[in-house]
Amino acid sequence: MAEQPTSERSIFLTAMEKSRGAERAAYLEEACAGDAQLRADIEGLIAAHDRLPPSPAAAESDTFDPPILLSLPSTVIGRYKLLESIGEGAHGTVYMAEQTSPVQRKVALKIIKAGMDSKQVIARFEAERQALALMDHPNIAKVFDAGVTETGRPYFVMELVKGVTITKYCDEHRLTPRDRLELFVQVCQAVQHAHQKGIIHRDLKPSNVLVALYDGKPVPKVIDFGVAKATGQRLTEKTMFTGFGDVIGTPEYMSPEQAELNQLDIDTRSDIYSLGVLLYELLTGSPPFSHKELQKAGMLEMLRVIREREPTRPSTKLSTAEGLPMLAANRGTEAARLTKLVRGELDWIVMKALEKDRSRRYETANGLAMDVQRYLADEPVQACPPSAGYRVRKFLRRNKGPVVAATAVLLTLIAGIIGTALGLRDAQKAWRAEAKRADGELQAKLAAQKREAETRAMLDLVERKVFAAARPQVDAKGLDYDRTLLKVLEEMLALRKATLGPGHPETRACEKSLALLYFDRGQRHCEAAQFRDAIEDIARAMELDPRDNLRWYKAAALYLYAGDIERYRAACREMLNRFEGEFADNPMTAERTAKTCALVADSVPDLSRAQKLAERSVTGTQRHAYYRQFILAKGLTDYRGGRPEQAVEWLKRFAPEAVGTDYDATAFAVLAMAQHRLGDAGQARTSLAFARAIIAEKSDDWLRGEFWNWMHAEILLREAEELMGAVSQDELAAARQLRWSRDLADPKPGHLAYHAPKLLLTDDTVMYRRICTGLIEKFWDTNDPYTAYFIARLCALAPDTASDPAGPVELAERAVRADPSPHFLHTLGLAYYRAGQFDEAIEQLHKSIDGKWNANAANWLVLAMVQHRLGHGNEARKWFDQAARWMENPDALRSIDRRDSLACQVLRREAETLLGLRQGPEPKEKKESSGQE
Secondary structure, eight states, rough: OOOOOOSSHHHHHHHSSSTHHHHHHHHHHHTTOOOOOHHHHHHHHHHHHHHOOHHHHHHSSOOOHHHHTTSSSSSEEEEEEEEEEEEEEESEEEEEEOOSSSSOEEEEEEEEETTOOOHHHHHHHHHHHHHHHOOOOOTBBEEEEEEEETTTEEEEEEEEOOOHHHHHHHHHHOOOOHHHHHHHHHHHHHHHHHHHHTTEOOOGGGGGGGEEEEHHEEEEOOOOOOTTTEEESSSSSSOOOOOTTTTOOOGGGGGGGTTEEEOOTTTTTHHHHHHHHHHHHHSSOOOOOOOOHHHHHHHHHHHHHHOOOOOHHHHHHHOOOOHHHHHHTTTTTTTHHHHHHTTHHHHHHHHHHHHHGGSSOOOSSHHHHHHHHHTTTTTOOSSSOOHHHHHHHHHHTTHHHHHHHHHHHHHHHHHHHHHHHHHHHHHHHHHHHHHHHHEEEEEEHHHHHHHHHHHHHHHHHHHHHHHHHHHHHHHOOOOOHHHHHHHHHHHHHHHHHTTOOOTTTHHHHHHHHHHHHHHHHHSSSSSSHHHHHHHHHHHHHHHHHHHHHHHHHHHHHHHHTTTOOOHHHHHHHHHHHHHHHHHTHHHHHHHHHHHHHHTTTOOOSOOHHHHHHHHHHHHHHHTSSHHHHHHHHHHHHHHHTOOHHHHHOOOHHGGGGOOOOOOHHHHHHHHHHHHHHOOOHHHHHHHHHHHHHHHHOSGGGGGGGGGGHHHHHHHHHHHHHHHHHHOHHHHHHHHHHHHHHHHHOOOOOOHHHHTTTTHTTOOOOOHHHHHHHHHHHHTTOOHHHHHHHHHHHHHHTTOSSSSHHHHHHHHHHHHHOOOHHHHHHHHHHHHHHHHHHHHHHHHHHHHHHHTOOTTHHHHHHHHHHHHHTTTTTTHHHHHHHHHHHHHTSSSGGGGSHHHHHHHHHHHHHHHHHTTTTSSSOOHHHHGGGGGOO
């Protein structure tokens, strides 16, 4: 008698080969030898197997290995006990297993699926096993063992990588672009090792590059060489070939040569292309061609796209991405900075790796890695944009048919031109006569233009003298420059009418500038007649261009501000009629129309139409850049519609984020009225005071484009104060204290750097000092250069705002070590000045100036104060005058960042006081009372 099987697995396999019924029962009786528990276990396995659906592939296979066994935790293959399935491909399954001897450890065991063990699959499986066995690199998963199961299914055992895909790891840990590039270099080095061993991966993608932590450091591991191709040796004795028409690889990461129907000519540069796609995704968050886009195109079109369509540059992809703020946050940087960082050399590196013509790609993975390392070391990279000639040749190759057709058309046109020229020759005599007449007219026109040019030169001279006469009055006497500007424009208009004539284009341009200045300034600096003229000018403009929807919003608000309620209501009705249909899908138009029509109660016959527009603006727009304005329109229309509870619910989403803009003031004004209607008088007074405090912080910002927001806030504040009474000075001070205390409770250095300098412009140094102290205490140990820069700049912007002058110096030095950019260098120079280190301050400020910073006026002002402290009066005045001339340009402060603009204003005030050019601030005892708790 043959030796009886003794293992549970062997008994099960043998029993499955017996026919059902008496033969199987007799065998189990004999094999189990009276062991009831063993027989019950075997019969349970047989019953579980019988419940599995039949597999057509299994029926055709020559081997049999019941999948039920591999699903059991106790399944043992050789020295390995299967624990759980951790991955599955088309032909194989990967299990986490425990090796029992000669050492105990967790490993990954890959085995061919039951029913998939065809000759070609086995050959490809053995090729992957042999490919991994050939390689020994810290960034490639190692092979420990190999063998076959009792039923002949091959398997191999490799290193267990407890990691996640490289893209997921980078996003979850918010790695910066520099950190991502350093990980990518290791992946390139792993691929280079495979190429040196004669192995082409052919399926590089994020899911085949895992990142795991080793000794606390992230290490990428390249896995899955299932479709690898050997270039210098045979990986297996089994027959294996890529059939004609087969496409191997993942479409999004596939090289153009892989997209050919015959892939016999694949070399290592195919992997270079896939590495380029991986780098593209690490930088932009998605591959050049998305899975959805390729699948939608169909098979043949998908392959054509991969072979022929040029990918968008990474920087362009980022600049047009809808989720750019989230992408930038996942990369530890700001949206604008991320796009700027990728533009240029990183664009060149990625696009060189993604060249359709492989002869223009990097020759090796090591070449790609070295170019990335050159970029990280601030060295010149080898990649560069393709030449114009190369782009022309690519265009001609892609558009051969259209180019041939265009050439034929061009030749036809040339032939027609030649024929026409021959015909025109006969008409030359007539033309000469006409030309002589036209020449006479031209000479007369030139003479008129010369006279006009002389008049224009004289006019320019006079206008410059008018401005030159106005400026000293403003500087010396402290006059309102904006009122003076009105007088200058009026004089210029009279002069142009006298010299150029009332209908001349430049006269009309001057009239329009003056009218718009009246219009934008409302009743602040012009008489009632001038104000009415401005309204009429806007009304005429709306008649000329009725589609100018912005002009309609402004005109309606202006009518209301001027007290012309009837024209306001007429404008609201016209806006509803125009914009409900024509701009129905534009949330910005819906918001503006709804908010404008709801500025006062009973403004239009049917308020429900405005409410519907407000509902439309907030529906499905949560990620819109202006969503907070949509919330404001919704809350305002709810309040007007008699729903104060809903108005409070919506506006409380808006108000806690108060950052001092006019939109916040409007929101708090409406919130105050809604809370008052609900009987919450105390909270209503607080909200009203908050709104008035925000407006009180405004200086002349409304002149630079925020006038309409200010007007809306003033209209609603006027109504709220009529409803509840005006805000007292104590309430205003408490609101300002609360507004800044909220920022101190959860300080955000970048946000405070944007807004806190307003406190210096209003001489509230106590609150400003508290902000600086709180920031240093909370963020002293920060490693983020921007956080260090923001805190150092705030603490050094005014004297005595840091308890220890060395603190801002150390923070600024930390920022400059990480990023020696001009604005960081300026902050370090300012901090040195506050610490009395004048020589060091001068050195850093000149470095910042050499960096061509667009806010160099701040450097010049600090240099003026440094030179004054050193006793160099003439040198100090030279630097101050240079800064003052720049700042007196109306467009200067508008052209730079808001933080830089406020800093220039603060530093100018200090420099003027120090150099004796203005009277100093009031005593601190008087000004600092508003900041006391």
